[in-house]
Amino acid sequence: MKFAVAGATGKMGKMLIDTILRSSNAQLTGALEHPSCPLLGTDAGAFLGQQTNVLITSDLAKGLAGAEYLIDFTRPEGTLLHLEAAKRAGVKMIIGTTGFTAEQLQQLRGATDTIAIVFAPNMSVGVNATLKILQVAAQLLNQGYDIEIVEAHHRHKVDAPSGTAIKMGEVIAKAQGHSLADLAVYAREGHTGERKPGTIGFATIRGGDIVGDHTVIFAGEGERIEISHRSTSRQSYAEGALRAAAFLQNQPKGWFDMQDVLGLK
Incomplete structure (x- = not known):
């Protein structure tokens, strides 16, 4: 090739x-x-x-x-x-x-x-396996769980949220029968009021030489499930x-x- x-x-x-x-x-x-x-x-x-x-x-x-x-x-x-x-x-x-x-x-x-x-916003085989896991998790946890996506990258990355984080949100939203555009919350500041049910929140971290960390949180009553992928290279x-x-x-x-x-x- x-x-x-x-x-x-x-x-x-x-x-x-x-x-x-x-x-x-x-x-x-x-x-x-x-x-x-x-x-x-x-x-x-x-x-x-x-x-x-x-x-x-x-x-x-x-x-x-x-x-x-x-x-x-x-x-x-x-x-x-x-x-x-x-x-x-x-x-x-x-x-x-x-x-x-x-x-x-x-x-x-x-x-x-x-x-x-x-x-693909991320070519990693591990990330794409994680996307498949998220699809299954989103189908199972489609009621009573708040979803947040937290991503971290190096200080030189110029776009936010990362393409991988957005792809994760798209996979989750689609698995639950929705479009990410209708559910995504990209920023919170000031008096935001209570969290709107069904939304998918994003949080962005930029610093140092972090290659790429992504964590999806499914937060329910009395329990929390976190699915993470971390790139070290x-x-x-x-x-x-x-x-x-x-x-x-x-x-x-x-x-x-x-x-x-x-x-x-």
């Missing part, structure tokens, strides 16, 4: 490159960065002390030449630029970027008439992205998520 990586000099980009270089069935063919990146023109494996002969570039056509897949964990504006280039080149995409608006998501979906895309995201690419090998076009990749639907 031949990969180009967007955001090649970022923490996630480096983890993806490291994972690809260590994989026996993956090859790095492109490394993309923004035009003002000071590392343009350097070897994409230099941070590992390896020579890959793949130079970091801001030229999308050049970076995608020879690639079958583009892995993108950048920002919405960058991902949408990369999307147009991937469509032109016929390159499939694995997208872990978060913070898209509804209109931007529609733009991504529109591209699946041309290419195949796996889109970005390695699980990278491994999940390669697993997503393997799934796409037999998908010429279409829109998929990690639940499709893992056969959990």
